[in-house]
Each structure stands twice: as C-alpha cells, then as structure tokens.
Amino acid sequence: MTISEITQKIVEDFSALEEWMDKYNYLIEMGKELPLIDPALRNDNYLIRGCQSRVWINADLKDGKIFYTADSDAIITKGLAALMIRVFTGHTPEEIINADLSFIEKIGLKEHLSPTRSNGLASMIKQIKYFAMAWNLKNK
C-alpha cells in the first residue's frame, strides 16, 4: 500500500469511532503493536527533544526502504508513535519526505500537533522525516 492508501484506511478506521474515548482506546491498542526500538538504543541519542513524555525513534534502511522502530514511556504517545510508524514504515525516503499528513486533522487528533502539547507528535514527524532526508542524501 502507498502512504496515501494507508492514511485513507486510517481515516476510514477512525471515522467508525465516534466517541473520543474509542479513538483513544484505538490509539492505546495500537501502541501495543508498536515495533519496539532495540532497548540498547533507548538512550539520549535516539531521544526526541521537547516532549513531555520520552520518545525514542530509530530508522533502518532495507532494500531502499525505511523501517522505523520506537518507544515511549507514555501510553498515548506510544500509540501516536505506532500510528505514525504504520504510515511511514516500509516506504522509500522520497515517499516519506513528500507524504501528505492532512489525515491527522481528519481523524481528530489535530490538537496533538499543537506546540503547547509537548507530546512530540510534531517532533516525532520531524524526526521521521529527518531520517528519510538523511537516507535520501546518502543515496544520491
């Protein structure tokens, strides 16, 4: 599936969830399936700055595609990380850099992008894209 197909699917999944509580339960469940970062990498080098909860992200390149792993000490943040990884993982750096992220607003999680949230969804996306940019430069 392409990134836009995945985000479309996520929008559909979320549209079935009317109550905020269902959305958050969905996120919490999703967090349980997060591809976890190697515990040895849960250190400051992989930590995303500016988050109230701690988030670590790593990326590996396999056959020209990027695969992300992550972890967080907060459950909702973990769910958000899992959501993002579901969108981005297994795609080429170029696809990741150019991905359209308007789905976040569509699924009603826009408040998590607010800079006052300090939950790091915005920082997470930035880091995910940085990895892609770095691999992209290396490939050239």
Next chain:
Amino acid sequence: MSEFPVGKIREDFPVLSREVYGKPLIYFDNGATTQKPVQVIEVINQFHREHNASIHRSVNFLSDTITASYEEARVTTQRFLNATKPSEIIFTSGATASINLVAFSFGETYIHPGDEVILSTLEHHSNIVPWQMMCERKGASIKVIPISDQGELDLEAFAQLFNKRTRIVAVTHVSNVLGTINPVEEIVKISHSNGVPVLIDGAQAIQHGPVDVQKIDCDFYAFSGHKVYGPTGTGVLYGKEKWLETLPPWQGGGDMIDRVTFEKTTYNELPLKFEAGTTNFIGIIGLAAALEYLKSISIKEIESYEKHIVTYASNALQQIDGLKLFGPTGHKAPVFSFILNQIHPYDTGVIIDKLGIAVRTGTHCAMPLMDRLGVDGTVRASLCFYNTTEEIDRLVEALDVVNTMLS
C-alpha cells in the same frame, strides 16, 4: 464556616461558564494562570476605550487622568501588601521580571567573587535561573535549602548554610508544585540574624491569603498579576526603601531617567528608577482592579474557603487506589501534585482534558524539585476560590476513567 458565596463569585468569571469538548470546563490550572473577573476585564476595556494616553509624559487631560489611575494602582498595591510607602512598589511585567531585577541590581552592588546565595529545593526556575546567571557573572555560588520527604523546608539545615560570604536568600512563599506554605517570617528572622536580606517569591501565595510585607519583614517580595486574577504581563516587586535606594537600575530607557546627556545620565527617584520604558500601564490598572476585587470578597474569607477545599480535595484524592499525592496534606495551598497508578502524567492529563478538566502535567518549571522527589513529572491540579467541591468530585470520577482506560 459561614457560607462562602462561590456560586455568585463564579458568575464574575465569564470563562468559567464555557464548555470544552462539550463538557463544562473545570479549570484546575490556576497555578499556571488564573481567570479574570468582569471587574478586571471591564476596567481594561474602559481604559482602552476612554482614557488611553501615555503615563508620566504629556501635559494633556488624558495623560493626567491615566497617570493618576496608575499611581492609584500603586497605592492600592501598597495597601494590599501593607508596604510602608507607595514608592516601595515597583511595577514590572511579572514575578520573573521582578526577580531578575533584584538578581541583577543586587548582584551588581553587593555580590563579589566567592559570595553565596541561598535558594531552596522548592524553587520555580524563575527563582533559580536569574540567580545562576548573576552568580556566573560575579563568580558567586548557590547553596540550597533541603526539604523533607513531605516537601517542607529543613530550617535547621537552612540555618547551617549561612557563613560570612552569604549575601542574599531567595525563597518561595508557596511551592508551585506541592502547595507547601513556607514559614517565611521564620526564614526572614534566621536570615536577618545573620545580617542577610531575603527575597520572597510570592507568585503562588498572593492569591491564596493575606500578605503583610511588614509582618514578614522581607526585604523584597515579588508576584505576577496574571496569577492573582489580573492581566498577563503585569507584576510587582516590593522592596524596602533602604534597598531600592542603593540598588542601581536594571534596565535603562525612558521614565527611569532624571537627565540624560551623552556623557552621563542621572536616574529618576523611586519607584520610577526601576520602571524603564512604557510599562503595561493599563494592565497595571487592571491588576489594581483585581486586588480591589479580592479585597471586596475578603482575602481572609478566600483563605478560609480554600482551607475547606484543601481538606476536601486531600481526602478525596487520598481515597483513590494507587494515587500518590506529593507534598504536605494539612496546612497548604490548594495545589495537588500526584501520579495515578504509575500512569504517565501526560496520559492522565490528556484523558481528563477530554473530560473537560484542565490541569498541568510535567515538571512545572521545577526540575530540581522533580529530581528530589525522584519523578519525571506529576499531574498538578491547582485550585482557587472559584473552584467547588463538586468539581473535585468530577476530578475523582475522571481519574476513575483514566484508571479504566490505562491501567
């Protein structure tokens, strides 16, 4: 306790009747900022509509009128704090600016290499960083008053921190994280017996009970307008005249000068020496309106109602399984820091926000205190006189939801 008219008081605060996410707002983030009563909003509105002109500058009707109101605000503040003279009241942009002023100006005059400043473990970053910056500039160092596990200052250890290099003590009146009310009079007594002046950070105290700077006998007292139901961008520094007279200005600019030439400038008299540039004068007039408003309700009545809130909330929170409440439980301001069942404070905050309850989560600008408590952060519910026991019940219910969703 005679019936405190909390219902009527709530009507004075327009924002309290709004909803968030379709639920009635419960505002428990008063430690971060307080809401504004119509009495303050109207004054600010009216001054912008009818009386706006720059203060202390021009010979015109409007300027004279607003200058008079600004100076009345100084008298109102002086009386609220029971300071000796209006000239001991300096208007600033907030408690942070007030503390920076003292750290800079006091530091310039009285701090030399090898000197020491005493702070406490309970301090907000605003009462740490300005001193650190000054100490770095001057080659001085900081000593810290330790706390007990209940979050109370260890006064015996405090008395041991003094030596002949101690130059100033800067301590918070009320902890923004734990609600601890520090024995400021005793702190001042101990300091003065060592010949050392004291600055009290009153940012979390001024809104919760009477403050009498003569009784406390502190040398400086700082607070913010926006935490005492006044406008944001306003603040107060009280200083004893004997100190303010000897300190050099912090910032240079208009209003603080006597005469300027390119060779030398002489400074204005107190208090204007410390009010460089155009202050937030309409905001300051709004702040005076907030203080008048509190006086009209009676700050003593507020204090006694909040005591009732402290007892009610402490009991309610302590009955929740797995809730760890930090800080003292009896004599304290209505500030409650807790962690629920080892759930990350951020997760708790996000869920109860969805239920209409505004709290703060994280380190609360007090990282050294978090280190002392051995946590990365807490959930903080900070209440005040417009909050009710029913709202506390709703918090307890919301925490039940958090438990169900996240445990």
